[in-house]
Every structure is written in C-alpha cells, then in structure tokens.
Amino acid sequence: MNIEPNLCRVEDALEIIVGKWKPIILLHLLKNGTMRFSDLKRSIPNITQKMLTKNLRELENEDIIERFVYPQVPPKVEYSITEYGKELEPLLHAMHKWGVKHALHKQQYKFI
Amino acid sequence: MNIEPNLCRVEDALEIIVGKWKPIILLHLLKNGTMRFSDLKRSIPNITQKMLTKNLRELENEDIIERFVYPQVPPKVEYSITEYGKELEPLLHAMHKWGVKHALHKQQYKFI
DNA sequence: CCGTATCCATGCCGATACTG
DNA sequence: CAGTATCGGCATGGATACGG
Numbered sequence: 001m002n003i004e005p006n007l008c009r010v011e012d013a014l015e016i017i018v019g020k021w022k023p024i025i026l027l028h029l030l031k032n033g034t035m036r037f038s039d040l041k042r043s044i045p046n047i048t049q050k051m052l053t054k055n056l057r058e059l060e061n062e063d064i065i066e067r068f069v070y071p072q073v074p075p076k077v078e079y080s081i082t083e084y085g086k087e088l089e090p091l092l093h094a095m096h097k098w099g100v101k102h103a104l105h106k107q108q109y110k111f112i
Numbered sequence: 113m114n115i116e117p118n119l120c121r122v123e124d125a126l127e128i129i130v131g132k133w134k135p136i137i138l139l140h141l142l143k144n145g146t147m148r149f150s151d152l153k154r155s156i157p158n159i160t161q162k163m164l165t166k167n168l169r170e171l172e173n174e175d176i177i178e179r180f181v182y183p184q185v186p187p188k189v190e191y192s193i194t195e196y197g198k199e200l201e202p203l204l205h206a207m208h209k210w211g212v213k214h215a216l217h218k219q220q221y222k223f224i
Numbered sequence: 225c226c227g228t229a230t231c232c233a234t235g236c237c238g239a240t241a242c243t244g
Numbered sequence: 245c246a247g248t249a250t251c252g253g254c255a256t257g258g259a260t261a262c263g264g
Contacts, residue, residue: 001205002143005155009211010135010204016214018130020237023122031114037246043117048238053247062214063221073244074245084217091210092122093113098203099121102128102174105196109175132257149226160258165227186225187264 013091016062021047021055023092026081029065030089034080064088125203128174133159133167135204138193141177142201146192176200 003010017023021044028043029035035043041052056079059065064085070076115122129135133156140155141147147155153164168191171177176197182188 003139003205003208005136005139005143008136008139008208009215010129010139010207011132012211012214013207014126014130014135017122018126020123023126024117024120027115027117027120027122031117041246048240049247050239050249051237054237063217069246075244075247077246087213088210091206093115094203094206095122095125096115096120098200099124101199102124103121105175153226160260161227162229162259163257166257181226185264187227189226 016059016064017088017092019055019058021051022059023095025052025055025059026064026085026088026092029079029081030086030092034078037077037079040079059085128171128176129200129204131167131170133163134171135207137164137167137171138176138197138200138204141191141193142198142204146190149189149191152191171197 017026024044025040028040032039037052037056040056041047041049044052056065056067060067063082066080066082068078068080070078129138136156137152140152144151149164149168152168153159153161156164168177168179172179175194178192178194180190180192182190
C-alpha cells in the first residue's frame with residue numbers, strides 16, 4: 001500500500017499536532033479529562049501564558065479541544081478533548097512508541 | 113493506556129519527520145526505492161537544492177536513509193531508505209490517513 | 225551533477241508588562 | 245484567573261550565485 005507522494009496528507013496531520021507544546025497539551029487533557037487553564041499552566045511549567053493560549057486556540061479551531069467559560073468573576077475556563085479529538089490518541093501513541101524505539105536505536109548505533 | 117505526559121516521546125518522533133519536505137522525500141523513496149539526487153529534485157519541483165540537501169543529510173544522520181556516491185565525474189549520488197527507516201512507513205500511513213479524515217471533517221463542520 | 229556559501233524575509237517563540 | 249499587547253532574538257527556509 002503506497003501513498004502517492006503528491007497526494008500526501010501527512011503534512012496536514014503534522015500541522016495540527018506539531019509545535020513544541022501541542023502534543024504535551026493533548027496528552028495532559030487526554031490523561032486528566034477536563035482541565036482549567038491554570039491547571040495546564042502548572043502542569044507544563046516552561047510554557048508561557050502566551051504560548052499556552054495560542055496553542056489552545058489553534059487546537060480549538062481544529063475541533064480537537066473544547067473551551068468552556070464559566071460566566072463568573074474571577075474567570076474560570078475549562079478545556080477538554082472533543083469526541084473527534086479523541087481520534088488523535090492512537091496516532092499520538094504510535095508516534096510516542098516510535099520515538100521511544102528511535103531513542104534506543106540511536107544509543108545502539110551511535111551515529112552522529 | 114496512557115502516555116505519561118512528562119515522559120512523552122512524541123516530540124522526538126516529530127523532530128525526525130517534521131519539516132515541509134521530509135514526509136514527501138520519504139514517500140518518494142519508499143515508492144521508488146533508490147533515487148538519484150536529480151530524480152528527487154525533479155519529483156519535488158518546489159524544493160530548492162539547499163533544502164533538499166539539508167533534509168537528506170538530516171535523514172541520513174538519523175539512519176532513516178542511505179547515501180551512496182559513485183566515484184565518477186560527473187557525480188552520481190543515490191539515496192534509499194534504510195531497513196530501519198522502513199519502520200517509519202506505518203507511522204506515515206497512519207498520519208496520512210488521519211490527515212485525509214481531518215480534511216473531510218473540516219469540510220463537514222465548517223469551523224474556522 | 226551535486227552540492228556549498230551567502231544574503232535576507234518571515235515567523236515562531238520567549239520575556240515582560242498590563243487588564244477585566 | 246485568564247487572558248492581551250508589545251518587543252525582540254533566533255532559527256527556518258527561500259533566492260541566488262558559485263564550485264569540484
């Protein structure tokens with residue numbers, strides 16, 4: 001089974017999940033279910049507010065995650081994976097698995 | 113089965129196959145077997161020589177592809193996927209499949 | 225034919241400060 | 245609490261020219 005290179009949609013998949021933070025955000029939401037903005041911020045210490053907001057917006061625009069705002073002061077905003085977004089999980093696992101295997105391969109053969 | 117977000121290797125996988133050109137290069141090599149530099153260049157019209165060279169070197173450094181130089185003038189250089197590199201194929205297919213599905217999903221729900 | 229070298233535009237991303 | 249606004253460094257990648 002070949003993918004015709006010119007009809008390749010791999011790049012489209014990559015655009016959604018690529019970025020320094022998106023996989024981590026998704027994994028946190030998959031693990032914990034619903035999370036507040038501050039929960040995510042605390043779980044990913046090195047991310048800035050700006051980047052967290054930006055990535056969340058982008059994932060929301062692709063219908064991967066959902067945003068729910070409680071109309072109250074101080075604000076409370078919750079994020080969760082959509083049903084559709086959950087279809088990404090097997091892919092993330094496959095990539096994770098390959099990543100682990102590759103780390104091992106690098107050790108063994110010491111190229112670079 | 114959860115991935116512990118802090119132990120996530122998805123990013124490692126992404127680093128190897130991300131980039132505007134890497135998936136396309138890999139798919140061409142997977143489809144055609146061995147290809148010369150000029151074959152690849154012709155198959156991917158919009159890529160510059162610089163970018164093609166750079167991406168090929170990076171894939172070679174990760175042991176995903178192999179480079180064979182014929183000692184002759186004018187030069188002849190052939191690229192092919194390594195045995196190890198072939199293990200990436202299922203992942204590329206999975207990403208492609210998801211990409212196709214996502215394109216459809218976007219059409220149907222017209223978010224954005 | 226198969227590269228390198230150089231220059232340059234763009235945009236990602238971090239740091240920081242400010243707001244309802 | 246959950247953002248937005250602004251500034252700026254730095255890497256990515258394109259165009260182009262040159263070389264063995």
